[in-house]
Amino acid sequence: MASPVPARPGDEIGQIDTPALVVDLDALEANIAAMAASTAAAGIALRPHGKTHKSVAIAKRQLAAGAAGLCCQKVSEAEALLPSGVADMLVSNHVVGTAKLQRLAALAAQVRTTTLTSDADHARLLSAAAAAAGVTFEILIEADAGDARMGLLDGSLLPDLALAVSDLPGLKLRGLQVYNGPFQHLRPQAARAQAAETAAARARAAREALLERGLCCDLLTGGGTGTFAEDIYAGVLNELQPGSYVFMDTDYGRNLDREGAPYRPFRQSLFVLTRVLRVPAPGVAYVDAGVKALNLDCGMPDVHEWPNLAYVRASDEQGRVEGEVLELGEELFLVPSHCDPTVNQYDWMVAVRGGRVEEVWPVDARGCVL
Amino acid sequence: MASPVPARPGDEIGQIDTPALVVDLDALEANIAAMAASTAAAGIALRPHGKTHKSVAIAKRQLAAGAAGLCCQKVSEAEALLPSGVADMLVSNHVVGTAKLQRLAALAAQVRTTTLTSDADHARLLSAAAAAAGVTFEILIEADAGDARMGLLDGSLLPDLALAVSDLPGLKLRGLQVYNGPFQHLRPQAARAQAAETAAARARAAREALLERGLCCDLLTGGGTGTFAEDIYAGVLNELQPGSYVFMDTDYGRNLDREGAPYRPFRQSLFVLTRVLRVPAPGVAYVDAGVKALNLDCGMPDVHEWPNLAYVRASDEQGRVEGEVLELGEELFLVPSHCDPTVNQYDWMVAVRGGRVEEVWPVDARGCVL
Numbered sequence: 250m251a252s253p254v255p256a257r258p259g260d261e262i263g264q265i266d267t268p269a270l271v272v273d274l275d276a277l278e279a280n281i282a283a284m285a286a287s288t289a290a291a292g293i294a295l296r297p298h299g300k301t302h303k304s305v306a307i308a309k310r311q312l313a314a315g316a317a318g319l320c321c322q323k324v325s326e327a328e329a330l331l332p333s334g335v336a337d338m339l340v341s342n343h344v345v346g347t348a349k350l351q352r353l354a355a356l357a358a359q360v361r362t363t364t365l366t367s368d369a370d371h372a373r374l375l376s377a378a379a380a381a382a383g384v385t386f387e388i389l390i391e392a393d394a395g396d397a398r399m400g401l402l403d404g405s406l407l408p409d410l411a412l413a414v415s416d417l418p419g420l421k422l423r424g425l426q427v428y429n430g431p432f433q434h435l436r437p438q439a440a441r442a443q444a445a446e447t448a449a450a451r452a453r454a455a456r457e458a459l460l461e462r463g464l465c466c467d468l469l470t471g472g473g474t475g476t477f478a479e480d481i482y483a484g485v486l487n488e489l490q491p492g493s494y495v496f497m498d499t500d501y502g503r504n505l506d507r508e509g510a511p512y513r514p515f516r517q518s519l520f521v522l523t524r525v526l527r528v529p530a531p532g533v534a535y536v537d538a539g540v541k542a543l544n545l546d547c548g549m550p551d552v553h554e555w556p557n558l559a560y561v562r563a564s565d566e567q568g569r570v571e572g573e574v575l576e577l578g579e580e581l582f583l584v585p586s587h588c589d590p591t592v593n594q595y596d597w598m599v600a601v602r603g604g605r606v607e608e609v610w611p612v613d614a615r616g617c618v619l
Numbered sequence: 620m621a622s623p624v625p626a627r628p629g630d631e632i633g634q635i636d637t638p639a640l641v642v643d644l645d646a647l648e649a650n651i652a653a654m655a656a657s658t659a660a661a662g663i664a665l666r667p668h669g670k671t672h673k674s675v676a677i678a679k680r681q682l683a684a685g686a687a688g689l690c691c692q693k694v695s696e697a698e699a700l701l702p703s704g705v706a707d708m709l710v711s712n713h714v715v716g717t718a719k720l721q722r723l724a725a726l727a728a729q730v731r732t733t734t735l736t737s738d739a740d741h742a743r744l745l746s747a748a749a750a751a752a753g754v755t756f757e758i759l760i761e762a763d764a765g766d767a768r769m770g771l772l773d774g775s776l777l778p779d780l781a782l783a784v785s786d787l788p789g790l791k792l793r794g795l796q797v798y799n800g801p802f803q804h805l806r807p808q809a810a811r812a813q814a815a816e817t818a819a820a821r822a823r824a825a826r827e828a829l830l831e832r833g834l835c836c837d838l839l840t841g842g843g844t845g846t847f848a849e850d851i852y853a854g855v856l857n858e859l860q861p862g863s864y865v866f867m868d869t870d871y872g873r874n875l876d877r878e879g880a881p882y883r884p885f886r887q888s889l890f891v892l893t894r895v896l897r898v899p900a901p902g903v904a905y906v907d908a909g910v911k912a913l914n915l916d917c918g919m920p921d922v923h924e925w926p927n928l929a930y931v932r933a934s935d936e937q938g939r940v941e942g943e944v945l946e947l948g949e950e951l952f953l954v955p956s957h958c959d960p961t962v963n964q965y966d967w968m969v970a971v972r973g974g975r976v977e978e979v980w981p982v983d984a985r986g987c988v989l
Binding site for chain 1: 621622623625634635636637638639670692693695698699712713715716717718719722737738740741744767768769772800894895896897898899900905907908910911912914915916933934935936937939947948957959960963964965966984985986987988989
């Protein structure tokens with residue numbers, strides 16, 4: 250059922266059918282090494298998020314670089330990434346629904362499986378599913394990290410919830426999840442630092458509340474690509490779970506450093522290769538990547554190495570670029586504005602090095618929304 | 620490589636794993652019948668657009684209802700819909716790139732294949748690919764329909780281009796494409812009527828220019844779900860190519876009729892079924908459908924049959940709804956804001972009738988961007 254492969258190993262760039270998701274292998278490898286080095290130097294674990302790449306090939310590289318395990322956002326995504334050889338899987342979401350809980354139990358029969366809750370009723374559903382299948386779900390209580398989303402907002406309820414989890418059959422308390430999504434994209438470095446301190450203070454208080462009751466808090470996990478340096482500096486989490494650092498996108502590219510300059514600790518490794526379909530007038534062109542080849546919820550893509558060329562408008566299968574005179578059939582590399590959902594559009598990822606296709610990887614967990 | 624199936628025939632709604640793309644079969648069948656009846660009554664052909672549903676099962680129903688053929692937007696999409704039994708395929712796009720042109724030639728060896736051009740250089744590329752493979756591409760010149768996109772802007776160039784196409788080996792002129800995408804979404808009926816008149820006037824002039832030179836203009840195709848009634852009334856096109864009418868979405872739902880009321884000639888048949896993951900406070904809930912389960916380029920989804928419940932914000936895998944007190948695990952049907960790219964997120968479509976799953980269809984051309 251998968252769509253056709255856009256290239257074969259050995260192809261030159263010009264032979265890749267378009268639009269295609271292209272990964273610069275040198276940049277990808279540098280990013281994997283850089284995050285591994287940063288977390289190792291800080292003495293904390295790294296659990297890369299598989300929701301970004303959805304790829305066994307990339308997960309293998311992250312594990313080979315020392316990752317302690319993987320995060321996934323969906324149970325079916327975790328299933329699809331098992332061939333990476335991962336031994337410690339965190340489904341960093343609240344799993345709800347009979348079919349999905351059975352699927353989580355089947356996952357736990359294959360690999361150490363940890364998941365989240367912040368609600369006693371939900372914990373009872375998890376417990377029933379685990380007990381029925383004779384497996385154990387390790388549990389992180391999701392504490393609010395300052396963004397008032399899925400986490401437990403009222404910290405005073407935490408010890409009782411943790412105690413309830415500890416007492417439920419099939420569940421084993423492992424610690425805390427303290428992740429703040431919107432904080433990753435705060436532009437000034439000082440704002441990200443303050444956000445990381447907020448999350449760290451909540452994590453510290455939550456950990457202390459568990460330890461006072463004699464409850465387990467082995468794992469204190471959170472953080473992301475936007476705040477990884479600030480999370481390390483804050484010094485409370487013992488594990489980071491960034492995803493986007495492997496690829497980057499224009500949205501992360503808008504974060505700033507201490508001096509207010511663009512903060513780019515990782516290289517752009519992800520591109521959408523597109524081709525010019527039509528040049529209706531000099532300075533205007535239509536390319537073959539539109540809404541079904543990009544994800545525009547964080548804005549329009551940049552055109553790599555063409556600073557004066559702007560991608561201004563998209564229809565479902567076409568994009569309009571303006572500002573330079575292009576030729577029919579000319580290739581452009583677009584920098585996606587939001588890497589995760591862009592990757593999720595594609596069945597295939599073309600890994601290139603030195604102007605040639607080295608490998609073509611399936612996006613193994615593409616469409617794994619269950 | 621496809622993601623897991625969310626349901627099985629015979630399941631009740633509550634047994635469907637979420638998020639899932641759900642199609643109301645009664646509404647779908649009514650929509651297919653209504654458009655077939657409207658075009659038949661007007662004596663013009665109907666060529667439904669496969670880019671909307673990407674589904675062999677739905678294409679078969681459209682062909683059984685009398686469709687003259689299918690449109691597809693991509694060559695790989697057309698390949699994926701061949702098992703529908705279609706005998707006349709229009710790739711309503713400009714096909715560019717060596718690999719894709721070879722693929723188009725392979726398609727033309729299997730089925731009557733028509734495609735677009737509005738540029739002599741491009742026509743020569745089409746000709747070379749067809750001639751090399753020993754096949755014929757039938758060609759529609761894409762005339763500008765008033766939206767200044769891919770079509771030929773300067774109508775005075777049309778006869779020479781058509782003559783060039785007629786003279787090129789491997790190409791056979793079939794007529795004109797005059798499609799205006801943005802016109803489909805003009806809200807006041809009078810605006811859509813005026814837009815349809817604009818497109819019709821350009822189509823009429825273009826046809827006359829071809830006929831004056833003794834060139835073929837058998838097919839004069841365009842129009843869409845938003846303007847189908849106005850296109851019929853304008854009386855110039857001899858074929859319509861609507862796609863969204865099978866499903867509808869909130870964006871089309873905002874079009875107005877002559878009295879300024881919502882214009883709803885088709886029923887909403889497409890939904891995303893989602894489940895409540897967490898109720899952090901009364902009146903607030905998080906559901907399991909976010910950016911990877913919907914497409915938000917036309918706004919947030921509606922919540923079907925919950926007029927006071929608003930889907931207010933999305934993260935990659937979650938959505939926040941506000942305005943009603945919901946329960947953990949409760950199911951909601953979301954009405955997508957933009958049907959085509961939402962369908963393209965899913966590997967499976969769950970066809971329901973009377974509260975039960977009747978069939979589960981693959982989204983055969985999902986991800987077929989090539």
